[in-house]
Amino acid sequence: MKQLTKIELEGMLPDYIFGKLSPEEIEIFEFNVDNFPDLVQDVKDAKELFSRIDATEFEHIISKKTRNTSVKVRNRMSRKKQVKFGKLQLFTRFVLPVAAVLAIFVYTIFVQQTNKDINTKPNLISEKIDSEEIRELISENEDFDILDMNFTTLTNEDAIYESQSDFIKQIYFDELLNNYDQILNYLNSKITYTSTKTLLLSSIDEDEFQDILKELENVGKIF
Amino acid sequence: MGIAVLANTAYNETIGTLSQIDSERFSNQFVNEHKNFVYATALRYIKDYDDADDITQEVFIKALNSWSKFEHKSSVKTWLYKITVNMCLNYQKRSKFLTFFSKMDNETISSIKYDEHNAQENMESNEVFKRFNEELAKLPEKQRETFALRYFHELSYNEISELLGTSVGGLKANYFQAVKKLAGNLKDIR
Numbered sequence: 349m350k351q352l353t354k355i356e357l358e359g360m361l362p363d364y365i366f367g368k369l370s371p372e373e374i375e376i377f378e379f380n381v382d383n384f385p386d387l388v389q390d391v392k393d394a395k396e397l398f399s400r401i402d403a404t405e406f407e408h409i410i411s412k413k414t415r416n417t418s419v420k421v422r423n424r425m426s427r428k429k430q431v432k433f434g435k436l437q438l439f440t441r442f443v444l445p446v447a448a449v450l451a452i453f454v455y456t457i458f459v460q461q462t463n464k465d466i467n468t469k470p471n472l473i474s475e476k477i478d479s480e481e482i483r484e485l486i487s488e489n490e491d492f493d494i495l496d497m498n499f500t501t502l503t504n505e506d507a508i509y510e511s512q513s514d515f516i517k518q519i520y521f522d523e524l525l526n527n528y529d530q531i532l533n534y535l536n537s538k539i540t541y542t543s544t545k546t547l548l549l550s551s552i553d554e555d556e557f558q559d560i561l562k563e564l565e566n567v568g569k570i571f
Numbered sequence: 572m573g574i575a576v577l578a579n580t581a582y583n584e585t586i587g588t589l590s591q592i593d594s595e596r597f598s599n600q601f602v603n604e605h606k607n608f609v610y611a612t613a614l615r616y617i618k619d620y621d622d623a624d625d626i627t628q629e630v631f632i633k634a635l636n637s638w639s640k641f642e643h644k645s646s647v648k649t650w651l652y653k654i655t656v657n658m659c660l661n662y663q664k665r666s667k668f669l670t671f672f673s674k675m676d677n678e679t680i681s682s683i684k685y686d687e688h689n690a691q692e693n694m695e696s697n698e699v700f701k702r703f704n705e706e707l708a709k710l711p712e713k714q715r716e717t718f719a720l721r722y723f724h725e726l727s728y729n730e731i732s733e734l735l736g737t738s739v740g741g742l743k744a745n746y747f748q749a750v751k752k753l754a755g756n757l758k759d760i761r
Contacts, residue, residue, distance in 0.1 A: 359743030362750045393754040409700050410607045418602040421631045
């Protein structure tokens with residue numbers, strides 16, 4: 349008769365108890381198991397327990413729980429079919445909201461970027477007109493008391509406008525008049541060649557031209 | 572067409588090629604044949620009767636919808652077992668996630684479910700079944716699954732080995748340990 353190790357016998361023990369071994373295997377098992385009293389005890393304990401437990405009874409209990417499963421599955425499947433989205437529903441329920449969210453997101457990013465650009469834009473006046481230059485211009489003006497000015501604030505556009513906005517305007521107009529011919533030529537070229545809808549100098553009649561001259565004279569009187 | 576013939580035909584075809592009526596017949600036959608196996612497996616993992624029932628339905632819906640993808644390289648039982656276990660594990664993850672956010676203790680949930688079930692079980696006089704299931708649930712997963720698949724569902728060692736990824740020798744050792752522990756822990760019903 350074939351000799352078996354304890355591990356081999358342990359591997360066969362459950363199938364021996366549940367009657368899954370062939371007659372030959374049963375004979376070999378019973379021949380060898382007597383060499384291991386603890387295994388004999390295990391066989392006895394397991395047989396006692398499983399004689400009280402009937403696997404078919406367990407199956408019966410489970411069957412009670414699952415008796416309507418096929419109906420439930422069929423109902424659930426038909427419900428899921430109904431819930432399936434058509435193309436239009438898919439578009440209105442998912443694509444549109446996603447597109448809207450994306451648009452809001454892109455717009456928000458764009459606005460933030462624009463604000464950032466505005467905030468970081470250089471101060472044009474303070475860049476173009478050096479504080480020393482302004483100081484010289486102010487000192488040349490007799491109507492202005494230089495002692496009242498704090499020059500450290502002149503690089504700040506707001507400070508300049510708050511304190512001496514009229515004076516700054518005067519500087520700009522002076523510059524405008526000094527370069528009057530150049531500006532007029534520039535405007536003339538632009539108006540003549542780029543825009544047909546705006547006023548054309550060539551189309552101005554005599555009366556209108558006289559009115560413009562009067563306006564220019566009035567402007568000259570101011571300064 | 573008889574159910575048995577239909578089943579044989581259907582097992583070799585895809586469900587999509589069958590007519591509506593045949594498809595329904597096949598679905599019913601397929602579900603009825605395997606529902607206990609799927610339900611019992613789900614119950615071992617989830618330990619809640621209602622949730623196991625819910626998962627069982629989802630398993631069959633998934634299996635029937637993906638029947639055409641089933642390549643018949645393994646048996647239907649092993650295929651269903653894999654789907655069931657995957658669904659149960661996903662369910663457990665989802666439950667843990669929800670429990671974490673609702674700040675509820677997992678033990679509280681299971682005790683409530685068991686209490687609800689106890690009344691039903693006592694009415695049905697299934698004390699042995701209940702005690703046995705409790706002790707079975709306490710076993711390590713490999714031992715529990717080896718025992719259940721072999722004892723209740725009568726799968727071969729090769730099939731179980733494929734499902735659990737354990738050698739046949741290892742399975743036999745697990746099976747022995749499971750039987751020994753159950754016998755030791757269930758002295759009160761021996």
